[in-house]
Amino acid sequence: MDPAVQLRDLRKHYGGGGQVTALAGISVDFPAGSFTAVMGPSGSGKSTLLHCAAGLDEPTSGTVALVGVPLAGMNETELTRLRREHVAFVFQSYNLMPALTVWQNVTLPALLAGRRPDKEWTRRVIERVGLGERMGHRPGELSGGQQQRVAIARALASRSAVVFADEPTGALDTTTAREVLNLLTQIARMGQTVVMVTHDPVAASYADSALFLVDGQIVRQLPNPTAKAVADELAGLANRPQPGPAPRTSAFQGPAPDGAAFQGAAHRAHAGGQAMAAGFREGTARR
Template sequence: MNNSVNNMVNTTVSAQVRLTDVRKVYGAGPGAVDALAGVTYGFDAGSFTAVMGPSGSGKSTLLHCAAGLDTPTAGDVQLAGQSLRGLDETALTELRREQVAFVFQSFNLMPALTVRQNVVLPMTLAGKQPDNAWVSEVIQRVGLGERTKHRPSELSGGQQQRVAIARALAGRTAITFADEPTGALDTTTALEVLTLLRDQSRVLGQTIVMVTHDPVAASYADRVVFLVDGQIVSESTRPSPETVAAELAHLSTTRRTPTPN
């Protein structure tokens, strides 16, 4: 099921997201902590990858560095063929707006906007004309077809997360980063959302990188990458909930040093 890190570092030329010897250090001196300790990995175009590991293994740090939301201490990150090294915040913002969508547990919805307005907001800010038919289809597929005029305060937490997911899918960006996207959802809705994400990868060729602690969620991905102490130590292809859970249990017993998640 798993390959050692020495045999499985993925750096193929088709990678939409590429990390090369990425380190992220928090603090300085004797108390410094390596949240990422030299990660090299490529997430292929059209792939759906789950990132997993024990609590504090560096999963969210990896996602934030890969997405250009945090700056590595050393190493290089490329998004859609563009190195992030040396880009100022304006250039980073423009690159993310064109190429990247995000799904986080915090939803990040605008309270004064309706469901539909929130879904098309990134396109509106980018000066793009939304594909109205596709927007309607995405909203329908996340189960909010009857709530397009509702505002976030009129929705449950699970419904707000579905808005966030619809917003990520509607723009058909090259890359989607998702941090625990199903954490606030009931089981049925979570499985529907995971199916949507998988379809986006397989049908539309979107690259999806998802941090999750849930073996069932990870089983919807094409590949699972496991982190321990800020390093990729193994991966699994064609994962099942059982094999993912077994690997997590094994890794949890081999952790050495706590690191920020």
């Protein structure tokens, strides 16, 4: 079975002369149903990795395959169609449709993809993000945090094969953040693939695996991460000698063989932080 996301020797340079190297040769598989936290210091390439993996940004070289489909050579329309069918985003900016209610916003991706929204799951997701009483409200009638939660619910309700999340709990209170992380854990258990960028070791502890980037390279993969192990790893990375070549790592092949992460992740930790959602954007432009 194809991995949900496959990256091979992914490189991304910014600037005419390639002055900034955001990704320096990333090879990794995100198997279907895995939940991976992508971590690393500021500027290490986490967001670029997510954008390239989602087909929102074009790598300088290397390949991306989403649900077994190589993105190379696709035009924007084809990419949009692929994303609509298979990808959901919980990103650092969110754009809800102001004229639509919470319910309508959350069910819109399914409708646009030509699917019938699963009403029961949609209701559960909206309730789990704490907006059960607000389903008929429009974004303008909600607080900023509540709007972010709508965007999260929208991504989760779509049942897309892959959910890319960039700091999904950053702006949420502890209780709501825990709910969101439990939801992400749950959807991974149900077969969706979650790739989440986070700075928060506690949020990362919900994942099956944490992947650490430094200078655009994967330097470490931690299966079944605990918050403490992640925090220790980050502290170690901060103390790395500079500059130094990053060790080569082989492609990550997914959760631990015993599948323990799927069993334990939901119970491990509690998170706080900021949730930003964005989502699904039709014809989202590449950066």
